[in-house]
Amino acid sequence: xxxxxxxxxxxxxxxxxxxxxxxxxxxxxxxxxxxxxxxxxxxxxxxxxxxxxxxxxxxxxxxxxxxxxxxxxxxxxxxxxxxxxxxxxxxxxxxxxxxxxxxxxxxxxxxxxxxxxxxxxxxxxxxxxxxxxxxxxxxxxxxxxxxxxxxxxxxxxxxxxxxxxxxxxxxxxxxxxxxxxxxxxxxxxxxxxxxxxxxxxxxxxxxxxxxxxxxxxxxxxxxxxxxxxxxxxxxxxxxxxxxxxxxxxxxxxxxxxxxxxxxxxxx
Amino acid sequence: xxxxxxxxxxxxxxxxxxxxxxxxxxxxxxxxxxxxxxxxxxxxxxxxxxxxxxxxxxxxxxxxxxxxxxxxxxxxxxxxxxxxxxxxxxxxxxxxxxxxxxxxxxxxxxxxxxxxxxxxxxxxxxxxxxxxxxxxxxxxxxxxxxxxxxxxxxxxxxxxxxxxxxxxxxxxxxxxxxxxxxxxxxxxxxxxxxxxxxxxxxxxxxxxxxxxxxxxxxxxxxxxxxxxxxxxxxxxxxxxxxxxxxxxxxxxxxxxxxxxxxxxxxxxxxxxxxxxxxxxxxxxxxxxxxxxxxxxxxxxxxxxxxxxxxxxxxxxxxxxxxxxxxxxxxxxxxxxxxxxxxxxxxxxxxxxxxxxxxxxxxxxxxxxxxxxxxxxxxxxxxxxxxxxx
Numbered sequence: 001x002x003x004x005x006x007x008x009x010x011x012x013x014x015x016x017x018x019x020x021x022x023x024x025x026x027x028x029x030x031x032x033x034x035x036x037x038x039x040x041x042x043x044x045x046x047x048x049x050x051x052x053x054x055x056x057x058x059x060x061x062x063x064x065x066x067x068x069x070x071x072x073x074x075x076x077x078x079x080x081x082x083x084x085x086x087x088x089x090x091x092x093x094x095x096x097x098x099x100x101x102x103x104x105x106x107x108x109x110x111x112x113x114x115x116x117x118x119x120x121x122x123x124x125x126x127x128x129x130x131x132x133x134x135x136x137x138x139x140x141x142x143x144x145x146x147x148x149x150x151x152x153x154x155x156x157x158x159x160x161x162x163x164x165x166x167x168x169x170x171x172x173x174x175x176x177x178x179x180x181x182x183x184x185x186x187x188x189x190x191x192x193x194x195x196x197x198x199x200x201x202x203x204x205x206x207x208x209x210x211x212x213x214x215x216x217x218x219x220x221x222x223x224x225x226x227x228x229x230x231x232x233x234x235x236x237x238x239x240x241x242x243x244x245x246x247x248x249x250x251x252x253x254x255x256x257x258x259x260x261x262x263x264x265x266x267x
Numbered sequence: 268x269x270x271x272x273x274x275x276x277x278x279x280x281x282x283x284x285x286x287x288x289x290x291x292x293x294x295x296x297x298x299x300x301x302x303x304x305x306x307x308x309x310x311x312x313x314x315x316x317x318x319x320x321x322x323x324x325x326x327x328x329x330x331x332x333x334x335x336x337x338x339x340x341x342x343x344x345x346x347x348x349x350x351x352x353x354x355x356x357x358x359x360x361x362x363x364x365x366x367x368x369x370x371x372x373x374x375x376x377x378x379x380x381x382x383x384x385x386x387x388x389x390x391x392x393x394x395x396x397x398x399x400x401x402x403x404x405x406x407x408x409x410x411x412x413x414x415x416x417x418x419x420x421x422x423x424x425x426x427x428x429x430x431x432x433x434x435x436x437x438x439x440x441x442x443x444x445x446x447x448x449x450x451x452x453x454x455x456x457x458x459x460x461x462x463x464x465x466x467x468x469x470x471x472x473x474x475x476x477x478x479x480x481x482x483x484x485x486x487x488x489x490x491x492x493x494x495x496x497x498x499x500x501x502x503x504x505x506x507x508x509x510x511x512x513x514x515x516x517x518x519x520x521x522x523x524x525x526x527x528x529x530x531x532x533x534x535x536x537x538x539x540x541x542x543x544x545x546x547x548x549x550x551x552x553x554x555x556x557x558x559x560x561x562x563x564x565x566x567x568x569x570x571x572x573x574x575x576x577x578x579x580x581x582x583x584x585x586x587x588x589x590x591x592x593x594x595x596x597x598x599x600x601x602x603x604x605x606x607x608x609x610x611x612x613x614x615x616x617x618x619x620x621x622x623x624x625x626x627x628x629x630x631x632x633x634x635x636x637x638x639x640x641x642x643x644x645x646x647x648x649x650x651x652x653x654x655x656x
Contacts, residue, residue: 061543063439111551137286138279162283181282
């Protein structure tokens with residue numbers, strides 16, 4: 001198979017073999033970038049399908065209190081765009097093979113000479129995809145173009161409020177996966193995988209060309225089990241970031257938690 | 268109607284979850300909002316509830332002291348004490364017609380929060396106002412007013428705990444509650460808000476053009492307004508934009524002085540970027556992280572400026588300057604002592620710029636938008652000036 005890049009290869013393989021996967025989210029630099037690097041290796045060892053790596057932003061309007069605090073800690077520790085990319089490059093140099101979706105709010109991507117230049121650097125460091133939570137379909141054309149030029153997979157969003165036409169559009173313009181927001185709201189909290197949510201996920205799966213990853217409010221192996229009934233991937237952010245913050249050995253915590261979450265995949 | 272952009276500025280940088288709500292709002296504004304019956308209802312409320320038209324006051328004593336002809340557009344005399352009510356009435360009325368039952372809002376100085384709580388009481392709408400804890404302390408009476416009017420005030424404890432963080436929290440709340448209407452208080456945020464707010468605020472300029480023609484038998488040489496997000500400024504500027512002989516001056520918060528880094532002067536200390544849904548001028552570092560701001564006035568203490576101002580700045584049609592905390596307080600006292608009018612700290616920045624530039628403005632006819640009254644600021648004025656106990 002000739003896939004667009006590492007991420008698309010991983011998610012298409014899941015789809016073709018009818019398997020499911022877990023995609024952990026990390027805030028880069030929370031606990032220091034050395035910790036983030038160690039956690040990436042641990043997640044790879046534990047068998048994560050891919051990782052969403054969030055560049056911290058001062059004003060994360062789509063995030064709840066836990067991820068807001070993580071971003072703030074990371075920025076207070078001095079995390080910069082350049083250092084984050086250097087950490088990604090180091091991960092690749094050390095043999096890291098996890099598909100990486102780089103997450104950033106739009107404003108940091110517009111600095112340092114603009115989208116074309118920042119996306120080139122993100123791709124060059126070794127990321128495979130770009131997720132921008134405050135960039136809806138209406139504003140994403142330029143970013144998609146720049147992503148294509150740099151072999152970064154553009155990942156767009158679908159939400160329960162979107163409606164079929166928008167889901168279809170986002171699904172056809174996303175590569176690697178379509179990011180499906182599991183419930184109305186911001187990150188954190190919990191999502192009830194009731195009939196309404198499952199119907200929405202089923203619809204998203206049907207309408208999207210790209211595999212679908214569901215995120216927001218997924219915390220436990222049970223959540224994973226429900227979330228991946230129709231979704232190819234389940235994204236776990238807040239629960240992991242919270243555990244890592246309180247851990248004395250984040251790499252081990254990440255490994256153990258991912259194993260625990262994966263137990264929800266096969267049951 | 269224009270699209271989402273003013274030149275290179277504006278846009279709709281919002282999470283996907285909110286897009287349908289933004290589109291619903293735009294569509295309601297274009298249909299219901301433009302209908303003669305809606306406009307009649309809105310105009311009736313502006314006249315019989317809010318107290319429009321507001322007067323245009325010639326300031327003879329202060330004008331003489333500063334060597335120029337000074338006119339004030341008296342938005343301070345509007346019900347609730349600031350121009351904010353124009354927009355709150357317009358949006359709440361629109362929300363009511365859209366079948367909304369709950370209103371979310373942010374506030375900095377508290378004037379928008381009070382205006383929103385007021386119209387929600389009038390129109391029987393549930394009201395939740397987000398306010399940074401720093402602002403809630405420095406504008407305590409406005410917190411009490413909002414509660415008295417039946418609103419729930421949610422205090423925001425993160426970030427810098429001022430207007431920026433209140434907007435963050437209101438946007439988050441709306442993302443979790445997209446059936447509510449988010450009543451954004453300034454000419455910023457994702458499309459259609461900047462254009463919608465300007466639409467409801469342009470009554471200020473429409474009246475002022477006519478009033479100065481009637482009372483002075485002339486156009487002003489300058490129109491000056493303070494600019495936080497910039498809704499009072501855009502409200503008065505729009506009516507004068509076509510007349511190239513009128514200088515338009517927006518005055519940002521210079522805080523302790525732009526050179527100190529403790530200010531909110533986006534055009535002199537910032538660069539373009541995206542915050543709160545629109546592309547505009549921001550105070551940010553090289554990585555695009557938003558910087559802390561400082562101003563004695565909570566309403567101007569904000570790191571982004573409305574996108575229509577960014578476009579006017581790019582076109583060179585309006586110029587943007589700043590006045591420091593001290594300039595504002597000096598002008599505030601001058602207006603009190605010479606004219607018997609206590610301006611809001613926000614509006615005092617516009618007056619402060621005029622006072623500081625009086626030598627260059629000698630003999631000019633200067634129209635200042637007095638966007639609000641200063642009763643809410645008494646505690647901070649006393650504290651800053653070392654008066655009372």
